[in-house]
Amino acid sequence: MIAYLGRRVIQSVLILLGVSLITFALLYLLPADPVRQIAGRSATPETVESIRRQLGLDQPFFIQYWHYLTSLLSGDLGRSYIQRSEVTELIVSRLPASLLLMVGAILCELAIGLTMGLLAAVRRGTATDQTLMVASFVGVSAPQFVVGLLLLYVFAVRLGWFPIGGYGTWRHLVLPSLTMGILGAGWYARMMRSSMIDVLCQDYMRTARAKGLARGAIIFRHALPNAILPVIAMIGIDIGIFMGGIVVVESVFGWPGIGQLAWQAIQRVDIPIIMGVTLVSAFAIVLGNLLADTVAPFIDPRIKLR
């Protein structure tokens, strides 16, 4: 177990190093000169060179990368080229909002997805099953930008139940969480359905029915706990999809998280922020996968760690 964990942690660190190297190289190769952006359009060539020297951007690639890595170890992600603030501060100030949205989204996707999957499984082959599966398909494929704007228009503008974007109260959280959750709910509905059908076909289910247990008891006491666990273990892997989604959803709803920060930085080619957010997201994804894999055997003893 400990050896397995150790191995996985080393693997994760290597993955993060790889991500940092690739991102750094891609941003280095971008045909855009950040120094020119900082220096402005009326700068003399001397000013431009002076800024380049101060930022260390006149150094060869590997030296720049090495400087970045060494300051990263002390938690320093550099300063934004445009905002001139510390990237760490910018990310830290926005992380709580993104985490809150993540919790909201996970609650939404589980609540919607698991219910849909359960219903489809027990009504297998009926019109309900088919309708739910089509709905889950739509949920998976609908672009979040469109879903977000639709929800906003219907529930905030027309009905006035929720505020039109922004951040602060639980009412602000509902629509963005729902937008994020609808995508995940589609996946969970499909996984829950097959997991549940799998369990319902087991011998012990037939035994339970033979004992004369009520249908509700069979489903909720015996089938559900067995079917739900492998599905829940997927949450860790969800983080990857989630990190992609927040860029869009946070922008639509004006949600002050790191997705919005990333989107603005990409538009302004603010390289230190793009680097920082990429690394933080990669870290979250690697951590999520690690947790999912570590927790899996506790939930389902048939899975063995090797």
Added chain:
Amino acid sequence: MKKLLTSTVAVSALALMLGMTSVRAEDAVDPNAKQGGAITITYKDDVATLDPAIGYDWQNWSMIKSLFDGLMDYEPGTTNLRPDLAESYEIAPDGKTVTFKLRQGVKFHNGREMTADDVKYSLDRVTNPKTQSPGAGFFGSIKGHDDVAAGKAESLSGVTVVDPYTIKFELTRPDATFLHVMAINFSHVVPKEEVEKYGADFGKHPVGTGAFKFAEWTLGQRVVFERNPDYWHKGLPYLDKISFEIGQEPIVALLRLQKGEIDVLGDVIPPAKFQEVMADPEQKARVVEGGQLHTGYITMNTTMAPFDNVKVRQAVNMAINKDRIVQLINNRAVPANQPLPPSMPGYDKEFKGYPYDVAKAKALLAEAGHPDGFDTQLFAMNTDPNPRIAQAIQQDLAAVGIKASIQSLAQANVIAAGGDKAGAPMIWSGGMAWIADFPDPSNFYGPILGCAGAVPGGWNWSWYCNKDLDAKAAEADSIVDPAKSGERAKMWSAIYRKIMEDAPWAPVFNEQRFTMKSARMGGADNLYVDPVHIPINYDNVYVTDVQ
């Protein structure tokens, strides 16, 4: 409007009477305005910084103007220069020495009085390479600038504090734009002790002398300004508080404005909704339209074949159907025929430019040895509406036989391609186009059409360099006598006429501004399309629903 006009006349008349001295006439407070109330303005993007030495985008430009002041400023809603923190100024007959008398009793938001030492400190700071100011280049005519820029000196030798309320500038050459430079944000006055306290984070803790003082900044959510009760201009500002809400998509912001939740759209009215808004009389009544100091143009790289041939460049000028492009963006612009926008001094009303004439364009191409046209590339920024405009240009060029492939890229990449001599044959400037730093005709020349900008990494993307025009430009800018400003404007008109003859650009349109506000906002329309305050002049607007 009439009031503004009178005070302009007063300043000019005084300038004439005293030879080269000008003092500020106090402008009256709007009699309809009520003091108090708070407004909310939305923006999509984070505010980058509120440091006047650093901030250089259209979003923080106006915010900084409300927190800080400079020696000079413009009358609200106009492009007329007037003294601001200075009470008066005097230009020596040779035009190389300018002395400012400062207003007494002006206090920073931290309570300390502002003096000439602060002015000097602020200019030393902005020109120091360590500050990495994008505006350092504006101060090139001050004596000692080159030494500071090169890191050889810490202080501008040409700026002398005569006494706490008098500051003297020595220039290396007479510079007609100098007073404008004293009005741009980069020369705004900052208190040394606060800059030293916050270091690189001063832009997040701004302290100035302006009408509003900084109250709150929640990263990614909001920036709040409060009224400066000790503002030296008595009676201003009218508003008690301004909240800038950050991270709001323009389309969401419009929905909120329609519901009355916010007061001004910081970003533009979303293009997809523009016609809908303008078709509704109630909403249209709350949209203020005005010109801005902007020109959108196509650059042609004059060092690359076939654009090294003036006939080819003239042919492109005649091939572009500007009216159709203006329609394409819902008439949010007016067709342009010269580099300067119509609201800029020096704009030549008589000049007609190149007509839209496909047959003549084809004939010119044939004369230039390209009867069947040629293949080329057109670079454009990849955000709407620029790809659509680029496609319209592509179609127009195809009609005369020029096959242009479109390179639609992120802003920084287009800028990089333009600054590379072999990078881009043609660029559509939309999204990166020149919006003037100050309302003076010279501002459209140096970096974008003069030899100084035709360097690697520069902004002269047509790589047009006419030494003769550079000399004429220098001559025009040495006329500092305000009485001769008409003569100077004429010289600049002649320079731009010659440029249009050489046709390094095809000017396409001048963007109009459309500012949308809530029904409770008050103040003259020109405050909502102020040429130097985008989107609005925060110091002079008010709300009508306060008691």
